[in-house]
Amino acid sequence: MAKPMTKTQLVAALAEEMGAEKKAAAQALDAVTAIITREVAEGGSVTLPGVGKFYCRERPERMVRNPATGEQIKKEADKVVKVTVAKALKDSVNG
Known part of the structure; x- marks a missing residue:
């Protein structure tokens, strides 16, 4: 199984795909992440x-069930x- 892509690798790949600088790609990725986080946190x-x-x-x-004790809890x-x-x-x- 391949290692998961890191944020740095993702930003580099995004910058290459966009034909932009890494800084712009990082800002775009951060903006998309912030929008998704905000929208889902609000129930959307x-x-x-x-x-x-x-x-x-x-x-x-x-x-x-508590796996350590087997006790049922709500x-x-x-x-x-x-x-x-x-x-x-x-x-x-x-495929």
């Missing part, structure tokens, strides 16, 4: 065409970030 969703959809889902209150309702991968990306990975 963001779709990146060809990549997927980022959204927040609420999970109800539920019973969970976990409060919370929110979790979900990502649905786009069909185009799935198809490109699977």
